[in-house]
Amino acid sequence: MTQPVPIRRAPSGPLLTAALELAARMVPVLPLRVGKVPFGNCPACRYNACGGRPNMKAPGPCKCPRPCHAWAAATTDTATLTGPAWASIWKKTAAVAYHPGGTGLTVVDLDNAAAITWARQTLPATRTVPTTRGEHWIYRGAMQSANAVRDGVDIKSSMAYARWLGPGTGTMTALPEAVRALVAKEPSRIRPTPHAVTVPAPAGGGECPHRMPAYLDRGIAMAEQRITETTSAVHITVYRTFLAVLSAHGRCGCLTDAYIGRLFAAAQAKGETVRHCTDAWTNALTRLGL
Template sequence: MTTVTGHLRTALWLAEFGLPVLPLREGKLPFGNCTACTSSKTAGPCRCGDRPNMKFAGPCRCPAPCHGWAAATTDPAVLTSRAWARSWQRAGAVAYHPGGGGFTVVDLDNTDAVTWARQTLPATRTVPTARGEHWIYQGAMQSANGARPGVDIKSLMVYARWYGPGTGDMTTLPDAVRALIVKEETTPAPREEVDSSPPTRATWDRSVATGCRHNDTFVRTGLTRGLARIAACPEQGAGSTAYGVARFLAKQHTACPGPCGLEAIERQIIDAAVAVGVPEAYATRAVARGFNAVAVRAS
């Protein structure tokens, strides 16, 4: 059993709230992979089975904190294990996987970025950092570096350094943040009309799910985990995974009197598949088949 002090104590406290955590070495970087895991970057799946951020996805049986964000865990037995002890002894900070906890961090890297956020984004929980602020929203999305000058989006498949609990009430992830990672076409095809902004993204709440027997946390947690599974398939299998996620989520609502408003989360599942290379038409068909495979009063 590892002695519980310093950064490990903070990590265990965060894990109690369902936030997956891992140690960082000096310089805010994860600890390097163990010998068994280094081959995953060059020679194929590593001997431990790999974790789902590598080129070759799969369940990782490695006991050490390898593979960066994907090693993050809420399991106190893992966090206090011998395999993690040396890393905690040398740790310079604690990190967490925002998407794994159902959150998105808008990382504002300088004063100009902070000023922009205050003028543009809805207020939420705010955490001071070494050079700027972290604005934390409830809800997960794809991550992106350089979403705009001085602004990174940290959610799925990345880690964020823990700077403290911050202040303010956390609000739901707004469309204004999601829109930051919408890529503009550099050579758009000719069109009769030009959209001035991306379409409004539907969100799931009681206004669209008046007959659903589940609460918001249940639905959003299931969606977040499903999006993470799709994001873990950058090479292959994302389309079939999107189908499976849609089918699984629909299955949870078979006993609801309806409507459950599942069409409000359909677009997010499609977008997650498109983000890892699935053609949009294919992703749309796969998700529709997943929902239609289960008899549910979605609307």
Template sequence: MTPDCKARRAADGNHPDGSLLRTALALAAAGVPPLPLRQGKKPFGNCPDCKDSRCGDRPNMKAEGPCRCPAPCHGWAAATTNPRVLTSPAWAAAWRRAVAVAYHPGGAGVTVVDLDDAAAVAWARATLPATRIVPTTRGEHWIYRGTMRSANAVRPGVDVKSLMQYVRWLGFGTGRMTDLPSAVRDLVVKEETTPARGGVASSIPTRATWDRTVATGCRHTERYVRTGLERGLALVHARTESGAGSQAFGVARFLAAQHTACPGPCGLDAIEEEIVTAAVLVGVPEAYARRAVANGLEAAVERAA
């Protein structure tokens, strides 16, 4: 028995029929780089040598580094089409504990529009060109030929996954795959801007701030609202390199959800302005910040409906 066969049998061990590894090998043969997912459908954590980027990360990551770790570290960046790696002893333990298979869409030359609910699916059918579709538990994956930057929460219930991302493998789907349209590219506005020295990439004048005078119908205390808002703004301020737009969406959605049972008004317009300002101050273009925050507020209302 060859070393590769022994490794493959080791990886198959303790899994009912080795189906996940066989799926991964089939994907690799088709040019789709797979990786195992652990409980919770998350990538496996880094080994001690790679923890906290001690290894310098993998060469194809945002911070290109020298890591040559044989284990499936670094999430999506570990995905590979090399069958020797997939069946290696270093990956065997991961396959034994895996609960699903994922793949790196950017590595396969595709972009996945992840539609998380029925409303998002309806929006896609009315807006985006038809392409290959894979049903998911709550929505659909629309797969286009071509790659782009990934971004979460570009709209309520919509993520764009391509470069530097992973997607759970749920089958080949149906329909003919078409080229990545500008309508999808336009969903992702570049937010990884570097603030100008001594300033910011974009700036807006001082806007209204939230206080009790603009929230006469709010059932919460001023201290409660202000504390939550300040914590949310701190999360946005911390995103100095990337992700501030997505963080602003999440903060807006969370804060707005606290007021869905209030008679109103609750001063959400002022809360919106404070979040937008926080995002702009760390380099997010104002147009993107406003769209992200507005989508977050809308998502909270839709969820409560």
């Protein structure tokens, strides 16, 4: 007797419905797990084994179907959102987020009453969305994202995600220079020039084992992963990660500008400034006597 072929049902639920409605309006969306953070890399992409690090700048070339690259996983493709690879994810999803920069928007995240008062006195009115602790002010126009540009104020646009909390109220207006200026105070935040590191070669000569590409690449990829997946205490995490990398690879001179640039880029993708990155790197060098 022929066994009936099971019917695969598409995932459903209010969060997926909201995501599909946003995608239909060409707003790139992604699911968030508990804690308002993206889902971690899938096993195939652990430690960016898939080569997924370029996703920190633009989607691809990673072909992983799972939403495991934070903001770069945001999509408007309904086939992806409802496909089998994401079905189990929606069952564990706690919220929906979107990539503001991907749809030409900037979110000024006001995290407390004082920040809201500052915005009302300083910024032009625009569409506002109530949040758990404050408000999102949404402007037309994309820019570089940055955290803690002032007390209780984050900028979420390119290379960032914002939680979807509803359409909000008010008329959306153009991104003002006053918001851009909050980030412009720190020049070259997008593509910093990595600081070269000069360290002594190992005593006794011989080939440094860290120069094996697989060994060093894996170490840098794990460091990037640690920075990327942190959800709190970013400053401390960046410093400790830099310290760990220099402890393992800093005395033989194998850390090139390209490797250091990857670490700086990962830190800046979490909102760190060039100054913060440089200070953390210098402090780690001092701590190790390098």
